[in-house]
Amino acid sequence: MDKFGEMTVFLCVAKEGSFSAAGRRLQLSPSAVSKLIARVEQRLNVRLFERVAGSIHLTQEGLAFRQASQRVVDAMNDAENSVISSDAEISGQLTIHTALTTAKYLLAPLLEEFLERYPRIKLKFMLGTERADFARQSIDVAIHSEQPTELSLVAKPLMPRPWVVAAAPAYLQKFGVPATPDELAQHRCLNFTIRTQWNSWTFREAGALTTIATTGHLSADQGELLRTFAINGLGVVRLARFHIAEDIRRGALVPLLEAFQEPSADVFYALYPQGRVLAPRVRAFLAFLEERLPRN
Known part of the structure; x- marks a missing residue:
């Protein structure tokens, strides 16, 4: 088996977590897979897997070899696909x-x-x-x-996925416009019931990062429902820019605290x-x- 084939077997073992599972997927015997990995380890003079109590785990060298092998396999597949199929x-x-x-x-x-x-x-x-x-x-x-x-x-x-804090004009007319992140404590913020880390809003103030844990009367497990709540004037929302860009463009939502927005993004x-x-x-x-x- 050539080096490309060895890398393919190695990546399968790393994915499946065992020689026997990799053998079943590749239609090879577990002993053949084990011998092939041992041969690669001997050639490279490193241990790619730790074998403990019937289980195997990638070593530090194995992790590095997996990343490099994946790049090689992807490059080979790219080269083949570039000439196999037209659009x-x-x-x-x-x-x-x-x-x-x-x-x-x-x-x-x-x-x-x-x-x-x-x-x-x-x-x-x-x-x-x-x-x-x-x-x-x-x-x-x-x-x-x-x-x-x-x-x-x-x-x-x-x-990147930058976030935007926004509210409807009707909400801002009724409850006022927050001038600083701290003032969000006096506002009705719309929160997620999933991935609740999204309810901690990060801003940059006076050169330092500050995080506001928001609270409010409404929450949902879908950003689309939070968007609807915000457009209906029910609170301040923090959503991805791509999600509410059109609402901001047509004036249904007004971006807030833009001077404090943290430039880094998901x-x-x-x-x-x-x-x-x-x-x-x-x-x-x-x-x-x-x-x-x-x-x-």
């Missing part, structure tokens, strides 16, 4: 997992162009804020904020399983997002 030939169903607001406000406006470019691709969206079960739900790619902690997933950065990531050979339709979608999504 018109790329086909199949592409299943995407993401949140409702991301699908509605960020992705939906781009889909007509994508489908014109790749007319043989069929798109299927599965919506939710929780992490996707790629295998059980047959998901190709997920688009979410926050880098995953799962070693089984690749996280490809797509775009990041949207495209998530897909580690070690998986990406289908041309998935690579086409990721390349399209890189081309069309804003970089700031």
